[in-house]
Amino acid sequence: MSSIKDVAKAANVSTATVSRVLAKHPHVRPAVRERVLAAVAQLDYRPNLIARNLRSQQSKTLGLIVSDIRNPFFTAVSRAVEDTAYANGYNLLLCNTDENPEKELLYLQLMGDEQVAGVIFSPTLQTLNRWHELHLSFPTVLIDRSLQSGDVDAVLLDNLSAGSLLAQHVLSQGYRRIGAIFGEASTTGRERQRGFEAALHDAGIPIRPEYVRFVRPQSEAGYRTTLELLALPAPPQVILTSNSLLTAGALQAIREQGLHIPAQIGLVGFDDTAWASLVQPAITVLAQPTDEIGRSATELLLQRFADPQRPTRKIILQGELIVRESSVEQRGRT
Amino acid sequence: MSSIKDVAKAANVSTATVSRVLAKHPHVRPAVRERVLAAVAQLDYRPNLIARNLRSQQSKTLGLIVSDIRNPFFTAVSRAVEDTAYANGYNLLLCNTDENPEKELLYLQLMGDEQVAGVIFSPTLQTLNRWHELHLSFPTVLIDRSLQSGDVDAVLLDNLSAGSLLAQHVLSQGYRRIGAIFGEASTTGRERQRGFEAALHDAGIPIRPEYVRFVRPQSEAGYRTTLELLALPAPPQVILTSNSLLTAGALQAIREQGLHIPAQIGLVGFDDTAWASLVQPAITVLAQPTDEIGRSATELLLQRFADPQRPTRKIILQGELIVRESSVEQRGRT
DNA sequence: AAATATATTGTAATCGATTACATAAATAAT
DNA sequence: ATTATTTATGTAATCGATTACAATATATTT
Numbered sequence: 113m114s115s116i117k118d119v120a121k122a123a124n125v126s127t128a129t130v131s132r133v134l135a136k137h138p139h140v141r142p143a144v145r146e147r148v149l150a151a152v153a154q155l156d157y158r159p160n161l162i163a164r165n166l167r168s169q170q171s172k173t174l175g176l177i178v179s180d181i182r183n184p185f186f187t188a189v190s191r192a193v194e195d196t197a198y199a200n201g202y203n204l205l206l207c208n209t210d211e212n213p214e215k216e217l218l219y220l221q222l223m224g225d226e227q228v229a230g231v232i233f234s235p236t237l238q239t240l241n242r243w244h245e246l247h248l249s250f251p252t253v254l255i256d257r258s259l260q261s262g263d264v265d266a267v268l269l270d271n272l273s274a275g276s277l278l279a280q281h282v283l284s285q286g287y288r289r290i291g292a293i294f295g296e297a298s299t300t301g302r303e304r305q306r307g308f309e310a311a312l313h314d315a316g317i318p319i320r321p322e323y324v325r326f327v328r329p330q331s332e333a334g335y336r337t338t339l340e341l342l343a344l345p346a347p348p349q350v351i352l353t354s355n356s357l358l359t360a361g362a363l364q365a366i367r368e369q370g371l372h373i374p375a376q377i378g379l380v381g382f383d384d385t386a387w388a389s390l391v392q393p394a395i396t397v398l399a400q401p402t403d404e405i406g407r408s409a410t411e412l413l414l415q416r417f418a419d420p421q422r423p424t425r426k427i428i429l430q431g432e433l434i435v436r437e438s439s440v441e442q443r444g445r446t
Numbered sequence: 447m448s449s450i451k452d453v454a455k456a457a458n459v460s461t462a463t464v465s466r467v468l469a470k471h472p473h474v475r476p477a478v479r480e481r482v483l484a485a486v487a488q489l490d491y492r493p494n495l496i497a498r499n500l501r502s503q504q505s506k507t508l509g510l511i512v513s514d515i516r517n518p519f520f521t522a523v524s525r526a527v528e529d530t531a532y533a534n535g536y537n538l539l540l541c542n543t544d545e546n547p548e549k550e551l552l553y554l555q556l557m558g559d560e561q562v563a564g565v566i567f568s569p570t571l572q573t574l575n576r577w578h579e580l581h582l583s584f585p586t587v588l589i590d591r592s593l594q595s596g597d598v599d600a601v602l603l604d605n606l607s608a609g610s611l612l613a614q615h616v617l618s619q620g621y622r623r624i625g626a627i628f629g630e631a632s633t634t635g636r637e638r639q640r641g642f643e644a645a646l647h648d649a650g651i652p653i654r655p656e657y658v659r660f661v662r663p664q665s666e667a668g669y670r671t672t673l674e675l676l677a678l679p680a681p682p683q684v685i686l687t688s689n690s691l692l693t694a695g696a697l698q699a700i701r702e703q704g705l706h707i708p709a710q711i712g713l714v715g716f717d718d719t720a721w722a723s724l725v726q727p728a729i730t731v732l733a734q735p736t737d738e739i740g741r742s743a744t745e746l747l748l749q750r751f752a753d754p755q756r757p758t759r760k761i762i763l764q765g766e767l768i769v770r771e772s773s774v775e776q777r778g779r780t
Numbered sequence: 781a782a783a784t785a786t787a788t789t790g791t792a793a794t795c796g797a798t799t800a801c802a803t804a805a806a807t808a809a810t
Numbered sequence: 811a812t813t814a815t816t817t818a819t820g821t822a823a824t825c826g827a828t829t830a831c832a833a834t835a836t837a838t839t840t
Contacts, residue, residue, distance in 0.1 A: 113583060115796055126820045131798055139818055161559045162505065163796030166496045166825050173539075173560075180525070184720075187521050191514065194542055203556065205507075206540045208528055222537065225495045249447060363724060386518075387721030390697060449826055460790045465828055473787055497826030500795050 114155040122151035134159065165227065174413065175223040175231035175250075177207045177216065179297075184356050184385040185402060186234070189255065192406025193232055200414055202229065211297045211329075213238040217246075224249045230413040236297050251416040253409045257298040258426065265416060267409040267427045271300055274398045274431040275307025275354075278380050281396065281433055282350045283315050285441055287378055290317070291341045291348030293358050295329030304354045304382075323348050327358070334361025342369055342377070350378030350439065356385045359395065378439045382431075393437030401429050448489040456485035468493065499561065508747065509557040509565040509584075511541045511550065513631075518690050518719040519736060520568070523589065526740025527566055534748055536563065545631045545663075547572040551580075558583045564747040570631050585750040587743045591632040592760065599750060601743040601761045605634055608732045608765040609641025609688075612714050615730065615767055616684045617649050619775055621712055624651070625675045625682030627692050629663030638688045638716070657682050661692070668695025676703055676711070684712030684773060690719045693729065712773040716765075727771030735763050 120127045125144060132140050133148040140148075151157070165171040174197050178186040194204050205228060209215040216239045223231050230251045235243075240259055254266040282290055292308055294301035305326075309319050322344060327333035334353060338361065341348055351366075353359040359381030363373075371377045373393050381388070384399035408427050415422070454461045459478060466474050467482040474482075485491070499505040508531050512520040528538050539562060543549040550573045557565050564585045569577075574593055588600040616624055626642055628635035639660075643653050656678060661667035668687060672695065675682055685700075687693040693715030697707075705711045707727050715722070718733035742761050749756070 116798095117796080127797075128799075128821080129819060132819085135798085139816090141818065144818080158555070158559055160500075160561065160796050162496055162500045162561050163825090164798075166494075166500050166827095167796080167798050169825065171496065181515070181528070182521050182525050187516050190540075191516050191542060194515070194540060198541075203560065204540050206524075206528060206538050207532075208525060221492070225492055226537065227494065227496050360720060360724060367726075385721075386694060387719075387724055390694060390721055391725050392701075450828095451826080461827075462791080462829075463789060466789090469828085473789090475788065478788080494826050497795090498828075500797095501826080501828050503795065 114157045115160065116157070118155055119148065119151045119157045122155060123147040169227075171227050171229055172202050173205055173226065173228045174202045174410070175205045175207065175219075175226075175228045175233075177209060177219050177223075177231060177233045177235075179211045179234060179236075180208050181206065185256070185383050185400060188402035189406040189409075192403045193410050196407045196410035200410075209236075211236050220246065220248060229417060232409045232413060234298075237299060240299065251413060251420070253413045253416070255405060255409045257300050262426055263424055265412045265424050265426070267405050267412060267429065269300075269400050269405075270428045270430050271303035272307040272310070274382070274400075275304035276311040277307075277431065277433050278352055278382075278396075278398050279308045279311035280315075281435065282352065282378060282380060282439055283311065283317065285350075285378070285439055287350040287439075288317060289320070289323070289346060289348045290350055290352060291323045291325075291338075292352040292354075293325045293327060293334060293337050293341075293362065294354040295358070296326040297329055301326060301329070301354050308352065329355050329357060331357045331361040331364075334358035335365045336361070338362040338365035339369070342366070342371070348377075350374075350380065353379075353381040356381060356383040356388070359383075359388070359397075363391065363395070373438050374440050380439045384434055389436065393440075396436045396439040397434050398431045399434050400431050404429055448491045449494065450491070452489055453482065453485045453491050456489060457481040503561075505561050505563055506536050507539055507560065507562045508536045508744070509539045509541065509553075509560075509562045509567075511543060511553050511557070511565060511567045511569075513545045513568060513570075514542050515540065519590070519717050519734060522736035523740040523743075526737045527744050530741045530744035534744075543570075545570050554580065554582060563751060566743045566747060568632075571633060574633065585747060585754070587747045587750070589739060589743045591634050596760055597758055599746045599758050599760070601739050601746060601763065603634075603734050603739075604762045604764050605637035606641040606644070608716070608734075609638035610645040611641075611765065611767050612686055612716075612732050613642045613645035614649075615769065616686065616712060616714060616773055617645065617651065619684075619712070619773055621684040621773075622651060623654070623657070623680060623682045624684055624686060625657045625659075625672075626686040626688075627659045627661060627668060627671050627675075627696065628688040629692070630660040631663055635660060635663070635688050642686065663689050663691060665691045665695040665698075668692035669699045670695070672696040672699035673703070676700070676705070682711075684708075684714065687713075687715040690715060690717040690722070693717075693722070693731075697725065697729070707772050708774050714773045718768055723770065727774075730770045730773040731768050732765045733768050734765050738763055 116127045116130050119130045130148050133145050176190055176193055181187055181190060197204050207219040213236050228250055232253050232255055234256045254264055258266040258268055294305050312319055325337050327337050351362050353362050362379060366377055373379055380396040382398050384397050388395040388397050450461045450464050453464045464482050467479050510524055510527055515521055515524060531538050541553040547570050550569060562584055566587050566589055568590045588598055592600040592602055628639050646653055659671050661671050685696050687696050696713060700711055707713055714730040716732050718731050722729040722731050
């Protein structure tokens with residue numbers, strides 16, 4: 113590994129001159145520039161980024177902190193984040209927190225220690241509530257979840273509308289007894305629930321508390337809760353889930369109970385995963401614009417680097433309702 | 447941000463002493479240690495990892511270079527890699543190459559520039575062929591794909607056995623006209639094919655070239671190729687695919703043709719994705735031990751750090767055949 | 781008590797790149 | 811031709827932590 117000193121020696125100039133050539137400063141004689149470039153090529157010199165970072169007090173690394181990269185939503189977002197990051201000369205440090213506030217704090221601290229330029233983060237409610245005690249040394253863009261108060265950059269789905277849209281859809285299909293399973297770990301579930309209930313309210317449908325559940329956003333919980341809902345004296349005619357893991361669990365439970373979708377029970381969920389259109393019947397979903405979420409979040413962060421003073425911004429993106437067979441026409445039912 | 451100098455000043459000692467206290471060196475008077483620790487706590491001092499890395503000439507970062515994190519195999523592996531990395535005090539830099547050899551070279555170079563401690567890499571055939579020209583400055587563990595010659599650490603599936611196992615399974619189910627779609631980008635597809643053909647050969651079944659295809663390992667190619675296979679004068683009775691994206695495409699094509707699985711056409715594939723057991727009929731798959739692959743690869747890398755001289759090692763893991771409904775009993779067919 | 785060993789702490793070099801400042805050389809202006 | 815500018819390059823400080831070496835203080839041995 114050759115250093116800038118080796119290049120300087122080989123080109124018979126000072127390290128300062130080498131640095132200037134590489135940084136494309138003006139005021140270097142063409143002849144000298146050529147000598148330096150030749151030495152660089154000759155030695156196959158590559159600047160040491162660690163040294164550069166130390167001196168410049170900033171790195172070209174972004175952090176991405178999500179609960180679990182295996183959640184298809186985060187998988188898709190992370191890919192978009194990486195693409196955008198690399199396109200702008202940044203690399204990506206990845207962390208999984210499992211919705212564990214302690215891990216979140218640990219990783220945020222790590223990001224500080226690593227001197228990342230900034231972080232894209234999907235926090236739990238707990239960490240969100242302590243946000244102002246944290247005093248992070250780097251800018252952050254929240255995704256998927258956010259504070260009520262608008263003092264952090266964020267890219268979010270319009271969860272209220274999304275919840276409403278899904279609810280309106282099942283209502284329009286004639287379903288009246290509507291079960292719903294939301295994630296409990298984040299603000300997202302709550303907001304989707306509010307949209308959901310608003311739609312029911314607007315349609316004059318009473319909300320039955322026993323139909324609305326908040327659980328850990330995992331397949332297993334979706335499975336268990338669906339069985340509970342189906343075991344009610346008057347089970348729901350359709351089940352709405354607020355993330356794809358819950359949907360998978362619900363689907364499994366419905367299958368095990370031998371119920372036919374959508375004739376005996378409807379099913380709708382969030383996130384257009386690979387399998388939502390592969391299962392039969394295909395699942396109606398509220399698709400999130402994952403690519404745009406990842407890209408916008410990264411761009412927001414880059415803009416924040418460019419102007420630390422500018423007012424925070426919340427980007428609210430709309431979901432897209434993709435109607436499939438799992439929630440078809442049910443008019444005439446009770 | 448306070449530096450070690452600030453701590454030294456606050457504790458009225460030299461920076462060397464602060465460093466010693468933090469590194470838990472012996473030979474520091476308890477009283478001084480306390481003073482330093484108090485100053486550290488007081489100032490909320492955290493060592494600057496960049497400076498530490500520069501001085502120690504090594505970082506605590508691993509690189510993970512895969513073709514696309516959205517491929518469920520890599521998603522699962524990456525999670526295991528992260529867990530193991532973090533458990534050992536390392537963080538993870540993530541790159542997606544899209545099977546593009548230029549991107550691979552670029553990212554390998556980046557890893558060098560970032561002075562990562564090591565890299566876990568799933569390379570294309572092209573890059574593998576040029577491996578010895580590369581002269582990487584860091585140790586590497588290959589996953590999923592490898593060189594014939596055993597001079598790089600690697601963690602691999604026993605692809606030959608896996609291919610055989612799947613082929614034997616469909617043979618045992620009475621299928622005789624067997625179509626197969628393999629990925630073309632890597633050695634993996636070739637090996638699975640060799641296992642596949644060996645099993646057919648052992649069973650005395652002739653191999654029909656028109657049934658065996660090599661394509662880009664993507665859903666779209668799986669779809670197109672399946673349509674081609676189904677359009678043959680004597681279409682295969684079962685289709686074997688060598689990764690989950692191909693399986694998804696094949697499934698879609700079969701569905702579109704209105705064919706019944708497994709009565710009219712069987713389907714088997716690789717990787718036990720979330721959806722393989724959710725679709726109906728559930729898909730028979732050769733499951734890869736993704737957790738173990740990720741963990742082993744990371745551990746292999748850590749062992750390499752500990753002993754750069756030790757001979758390279760190839761860890762060959764066995765896949766598990768999970769028989770589901772997509773490939774049931776077909777005895778009596780022609 | 782002197783000599784020797786051990787414990788404790790500080791000074792300063794080091795990692796590799798960047799850059800403020802100084803200096804020298806070349807050019808332009810008077 | 812002399813002075814003022816501009817251009818080109820080098821010297822050395824800097825980023826923050828680690829550590830070889832030196833220096834001093836304390837303890838142990840004889």
